[in-house]
Amino acid sequence: MNPNSEDTTRTIESLYHASVSPVRQSEALTTGEVPVAVYGLGKMGLPIAASFAALTGNVTGVDIDPDVVERINDGVSPVRGEPGLADAVERTVADGSLSASTDAADAASEASVHVVIVPTVIREDGSPDLTALEQVVPAIGTGLDPGDVVLIESTVPPGTCSEVVRPTLEAESGLSLGEFGLAFCPERTASGTALSDIRGTYPKVVGGADAESTRVASLVYGELTENAVVPVSDATTAECVKVFEGVYRDVNIALANEIARASGELGIDTLEAIDAANTLSVCDIHRPGPGVGGHCIPYYPRFLLSRAPDARLVRTAREVNESMPAFTVEKLREQLREAGGEVADARVLVLGVTYRPGVEETRESPAYPIAAELDDAGATVFAADPMLDEMPGLRATPASIDELTSLDLDAVVVVTPHEEFDRIEWSAFDDLVVVDGRDAYDLDGTTHRVYTLGRY
Ligand SMILES: NC(=O)c1ccc[n+]([C@@H]2O[C@H](COP(=O)([O-])OP(=O)(O)OC[C@H]3O[C@@H](n4cnc5c(N)ncnc54)[C@H](O)[C@@H]3O)[C@@H](O)[C@H]2O)c1
Ligand SMILES: CC(=O)N[C@@H]1[C@@H](OP(=O)(O)OP(=O)(O)OC[C@H]2O[C@@H](n3ccc(=O)[nH]c3=O)[C@H](O)[C@@H]2O)O[C@H](CO)[C@@H](O)[C@@H]1O
DSSP, X not given: OOTTTTGGGOOOSOOTTOSSOHHHHHHHHHTTSSOEEEEOOSTTHHHHHHHHHHHHSOEEEEOSOHHHHHHHHTTOOSOOSOTTHHHHHHHHHHTTSEEEESOHHHHHHXXXXXXXXXXXXXXXXXXXXXXXXXXXXXXXXHTOOTTOEEEEOSOOOTTHXXXXXXXXXXXXXXXXXXXXXXXXXXXXXXTTSHHHHHTTTSOEEEEESSHHHHXXXXXXXXXXXXXXXXXXXXXXXXHHHHHHHHHHHHHHHHXXXXXXXXXXXXXXXXXXXXXXXXXSTTOOOOOOOSOXXXXXXXXXXXXXXXXXXXXXXXXXHHHHHHTHHHHHHHHHHHHHHHTTOOGGGOEEEEEOOSSSTTOOOOTTOTHHHHHHHHHHXXXXXXXXXXXXXXXXXXXXXXXXXXXXXXXXXXXXXXXXXXXXXXXXXXXXXXXXXXXXXXXXXXXTTSOOEEEETTTO
């Protein structure tokens, strides 16, 4: 008799220590016998929920924001700028694969695979703020049943699964690890390409609190991704993988920024030198810029520093990157002075407000400290960004691309070169001081006074 023949007739509702074959477990996941809940329906959570819904047909998405839940239940994606997401939400809600709720405990009691992707941020003092995780994990604990598995995708300080998540789940459920599973499975997607990234741009790293958790996480993501699954020794190792990726980027950008700042002392175009150095296969110096934004790269070094405070290079890299907005404004002051002007009398445009081109996100964008410092110095500050309908908190008057020539500008600071800015006719302005923080524009054919970060 086929050893798996009995499997095909047995329904299962959970995967951890499931007593049927892996093939039958995969089938139970992809046919919706094993209910999935996704907690946090933001820029990453909603694409994940929609992806799991398309895979399994049985997902409850949970968010604390009732507006988010209402819109999703109406089949409308509250997250913009993700190709394919609006259609995926409309489709999966319409066919009943995805529904949303504000009630985490209720969703937890129904689900047996729990995917957590709530925001993890930092406080003013740079310490990790895990409030959302600390809210949702106890609620999951109250609904946890034997056989359930909790998969944490939010980026967290190393040790969070073993020191915070596991004890909370155990305390709230009355169960012990071994009766339920727990794994850290970092989200390696980026805003703007979330759906395709989830489906497999990069291998999926998984690290369980025990071997069975790693096995179940591998099985689940083996179905979701078209790429490989990379199991690592434990949850803390997987937590470190994600944090190290961000730290690598932050430190590397800081190196590029230090090199660019030294271009004056060195008397060379450091961007040219970086490009030439990068022709060596082991050399990958990143690009300098007016600052490092978003809610990933600026935060993850702080997650590492919360556990390894003596990591001096990591701390210094943060300091270097955090100093770049002020350095950019200083360069503008210098250039204005050399042109015979003063920042206090200048009408200055901040070009690009989001933290990188093509995304709507403004968190940690260097545009904010740059606009604030210019405003403090007495400048009249404008800001243009085609991605944003509003710019709350920005100390600048919003301006549309088509009205820029009528603003009587003295200077432009290029922070984020969205492709929509390619239609700006630079020769239509009277002489400007341009501080190009991104090496975005070739203004050689104009009479503008240009400082490009790293070039002079
Ligand atoms: N955005 C990215 O590019 C990216 C990439 C990889 C990893 N991450 C990580 O993913 C996590 C989520 O990031 P995001 O960009 O989706 O965040 P986000 O701010 O876009 O969305 C978070 C969502 O979670 C909801 N939420 C907040 N507290 C909650 C709670 N207690 N219970 C349920 N829902 C809650 C919010 O209402 C919001 O809808 C973070 O840890 C982040 O570091 C983000
Ligand atoms: C390694 C990587 O790509 N990780 C991505 C990253 O995505 P991101 O959306 O945060 O974008 P980045 O491109 O990293 O930019 C961040 C800021 O750094 C500035 N910058 C960048 C490169 C450079 O050479 N010089 C710079 O100055 C840039 O302008 C911006 O302000 O984090 C996500 C969450 O963890 C990841 O999932 C995602 O894979």
